[in-house]
Amino acid sequence: MSTVMTSAPAENIQLHTSRPSFFGLVRGEFLKVTRQWSTWILLILVVGVTVLPYIIETARPHFKANLASAPLTVYYDQLGIGLSVLRIFTGFFLLIVTARMVGQEYQLGTIRVLLSRGVGRLQLLFAKLVTMALIALILLIVGVLLNLLLTVLLVAGIAGNLNSFSALTSQFWSDSGIYVLYILLNMGVSILLATAAAVVGRASVFGIAAALAFFPLDNFGTVIMLLANRVTNSDFWLSITAYFLGPNLNQMPTALTAGRVASIGFGPLYNAQGNHGILVDGTHTLVVAAVYAAIFAAAAIWLTWKRDVKE
């Protein structure tokens, strides 16, 4: 038989014996993410908003004087603002990219192409999660380094030297480390939330919309609870907010650093006496975030595992 060989026998055997590969899937996911223009546009926007507060700082009066008189306070302010911006906007980035990565597979029907090649449902889901976790890690490292660089440039540009860095205490560096871990935790929760939303809706549009709507609704929910408290005079409505994800995440850095790092956004509500029977400390915020993350993960895993693929 005159068979024309278009590839070497070793390659043929490799084709015939190939199995689904987890790292191959991760590589494929990176390829898909990097081939979308919107990924790069979002990334440029994240870098833009990270730089923005530092540009505004240069125009702030008394910055130089404050830096000379109370450098530690200035650096704590910078830490709170700079890394909060990083946390919030990398959160948006991860919500959109994750929901699109998971939802598009359903929306385009490509999930059936992958699964019909023997790829496991959960194998595919975990490959996507690992890809997003790696992207988040890269984003965090680059974001932190960018903030550090911008702080150095800001201080050097305004003060003319970097002497004020000597005022930074080990406590400051410890709090910075806690804040970075806090951003990482936020990123993880965002990825799991977006994954669950996209799996539930089986579409990127639904996933993105639901994921982006969650935190604004969650935060706005505290206002609704406040109104309910005013109407009913019951602290019950206030205590509920101690279990809202967004307010807990907002409160977390302050709770974990004993108030040294400021929070941005709505936190859980308290009554005039400053309590409602629930202690919202660092442990509480971590537990609430962990429970939400576990619920998002369980929903995504269960639905991916058990549902038929009809796309």
Next chain:
Amino acid sequence: MQSETLFHPSFMKGMESSCMTERVMTMPGADTSQARPGEVVLSIRGLSKQYGKRMAVDDLSLDVRRGEIFGFLGPNGAGKTTTIRMVLGLIAPTGGSVDILNKDIAFYRAEILPRVGALVETPALYLYMSGRDNLRAVGSALGGVPKARIDYVLELVGLQNRQKDRVRTYSLGMKQRLGVAMALLQDPELLVLDEPANGLDPAGIVEMRDLMHNLSAAGKTVFISSHLLPEVQQICTKVAIINLGKLVTESTVEELTSGHGEFSVTLERAQEALALVQAQNWGRDARLNEHGALITPAPGNRGRDLNLFLVKAGFAPDTIAQATQDLEEVFLRLTNGGTGGVQ
């Protein structure tokens, strides 16, 4: 139009003299060398899928052997796509099993499904990526595919000139061809194609037919679901027809269209001859077809005796031949006019 054809014209030249066959037969690898002609490649046993009270697929059993081009037919809603999705592990069956290459896919899907190429309904593609990147992305799921193999399948389906263009800009026919390229990427032993001719122009359909023949000649097995019955009749060696989720018949195309021992007789005064034949014990099922020919069983099932009977009765036939049916006629008869209703 070249862009709408399934394969590049250069691949179609001399295809009858096995050009495509030569190109398809690339796999003397370990697994294929163990292949035995006639071995059952796909075995479906008692497969069922229930949605609420409705049985989408009901106790379906089929065997598809190596090298066959097996047609899987049924009206809309008969359960074809549900069956194919169960074969590919996309839908969990309510009951029954699917064995591919003698292994139950419920337990060996990661081992077996990489050896199956599939195109289910419309091709599912990453529209924002190029054709080539689509193949890379899918290939990477199985640890990567050699660049040469991607070049090869792109060339095979005639997309090498558009490989760097975004799939969003492709015509439906080109997307269908890319879907076929994806299915062939791993050099599968079994190809499962659900309506592969969707979106193809007549030239593309002819080329698809040629590809099926050449894949079969190369020892590949093709399981194909299609509504284009004349195509199925030309392509397939064996067909199964399902209706309302149940298997109606499984047979060779030749057997199904053979006319079951009936004869087609052209003669003058056909109506009078029909009345005479119907009066005989052996001729009660006689009828006239749409061309006015007498379709009738023969006394003792012998054509010569039928001829003698008609001549003696003064109805000398112009022609007498074994009656055959179109697959379409058989399909419509077995599926109550293709409506999916009860026969």
